[in-house]
Amino acid sequence: MHRWWDKYGWQTTLTILALFVAWLLKQTQATAIAETYYFLVSPFQSQRQLQLENKLTNARILQLEQRLNELEQQNKQFQELLGYAAQQELSITAPIIGRSAGIWWNQITLGKGRNDGVEKGFIVSGIGGVIGRIIQVTPHTSRVLLISDPNSRVGAVVTRTRHPGFIQGQNSQAVVMRFFTQVADVRVGDTITTSSLSYLYPAGLPIGKVKSVNVDKGPAPEAEIELNVPLALLEWVVIKPFTPKVEVK
Amino acid sequence: MLEINFRQMPLRWLRILNIAIVFGSVGLCSMLLFLRLPGMELIGTNPNWLLIWVVVWSIKRNVWQGAIAGTSLGLIYDALTNPQPSHVLSLVLVGILTASLRKQRYAQEDFITVALIVFVMVIVTETIMALQFSILFANSLENIRQHYQHRILASAIISSIWAPVVHYPLNSWWENLRKIEKLKTRLK
Structure with a gap:
């Protein structure tokens, strides 16, 4: 026994240690790695953050923001008139600090986490529309499953005709929308939003525009949707609180 | 100069340093x-750093060591992406294949051979992943082939280009360590 230990003890201990650490990382969904990564990149991030914030407050956005303010004010007055109790919504602005690992996933890592109030299931959007939802949170980072991921399915609706369907990611800027009904009145250029049937997303968020329609596809027609938000160029996102209607794994 | 310093260190310390280097390099690769x-990306794909690490590790080790490294890094990869389908199977195979490749006389452990092994291994792993995907989600293989054909190739190219970055420092460290270990055990 003693001789065996002399010969293989060191190796065995290391093997067990390596497997244990790997298992631990798996169980914690690599929280340690994500956190270390955050602290390593955050000094570089802060510089970019300032530049980006400058970029974000350009004239066009200011104009749109003012219009939005105006509309929100009006909306508020109408809601008051109707006796509608609006809940105060907070939104968290977060930088993208990491892209997806490997070719099979379309995920991004954000530089805001539990400490900033981010929780699993929250909705992430860029300028132009929804881009995904939070699937994992660590104290300083959070991971987003993009709607362009093939594993992501979002209930969607054609705004003009209210035809329901769901969109599935294709690992690119374009996603596929599959309809539930046989004959769907869809045209190129129609806008697509999340539907009220969606469990994981709130209804009415803009997603994209119809690029092409494939009527021959069985059992139901398919449409190619061009996402509003340029996912590859995105550097900054907004997180909105949302409680999914189903338990998220 | 550095080597001489290492030679004067007791073997125990060197081994502890080695563990730190092993764990540290895996951590760095995962991050x-x-x-x-820029330069690390080819049509939206970046190098498969964990696979490169497994290849570099297994190239001068036995099959078991390769398999264990594959399991550990596969688990880490799962933690960083989605656990389904698992990366463990493909990375274990990479470890085993690379370790058994050594016995044949093809691999002379220069940059080009390592790059070549990485290239082949990326194609092997991604093919396994594609198969796992098609079984799990009942997607047609044709559908998957269309989407991933060019990305698999891009991943293989970019991974093999960046492979020496992991291979050179780790390999020279382990080479030195082996030399020193041999020297010390002979002195005993």
Whole structure:
């Protein structure tokens, strides 16, 4: 026994240690790695953050923001008139600090986490529309499953005709929308939003525009949707609180 | 100069340093997966750093060591992406294949051979992943082939280009360590 230990003890201990650490990382969904990564990149991030914030407050956005303010004010007055109790919504602005690992996933890592109030299931959007939802949170980072991921399915609706369907990611800027009904009145250029049937997303968020329609596809027609938000160029996102209607794994 | 310093260190310390280097390099590789720097990206794919690490590790080790490294890094990869389908199977196979490749006389452990092994291994792993995907989600293989054909090739190219970055420092460290270990055990 003693001789065996002399010969293989060191190796065995290391093997067990390596497997244990790997298992631990798996169980914690690599929280340690994500956190270390955050602290390593955050000094570089802060510089970019300032530049980006400058970029974000350009004239066009200011104009749109003012219009939005105006509309929100009006909306508020109408809601008051109707006796509608609006809940105060907070939104968290977060930088993208990491892209997806490997070719099979379309995920991004954000530089805001539990400490900033981010929780699993929250909705992430860029300028132009929804881009995904939070699937994992660590104290300083959070991971987003993009709607362009093939594993992501979002209930969607054609705004003009209210035809329901769901969109599935294709690992690119374009996603596929599959309809539930046989004959769907869809045209190129129609806008697509999340539907009220969606469990994981709130209804009415803009997603994209119809690029092409494939009527021959069985059992139901398919449409190619061009996402509003340029996912590859995105550097900054907004997180909105949302409680999914189903338990998220 | 550095080597002489290492030679004077007791073997125990060297081994502890080795563990730190092993764990540290794996940690670094996992963090590099998130990073997209210019030159590190080819049609939206970045190098498969964990696979490169497994290849570099297994190239001069036995099959078991390769398999264990594959399991550990596969688990880490799962933690960084989605656990389904698992990366463990493909990375274990990479470890085993690379370790058994050594016995044949093809691999002379220069940059080009390592790059070549990485290239082949990326194609092997991604093919396994594609098969796992098609079984899990009942997607047609044709559908998957269309989407991933060019990305698999891009991943293989970019991984093999960046492989020496992991291979050179780790390999020279382990080479030195082996030399020193041999020297010390002979002195005993």
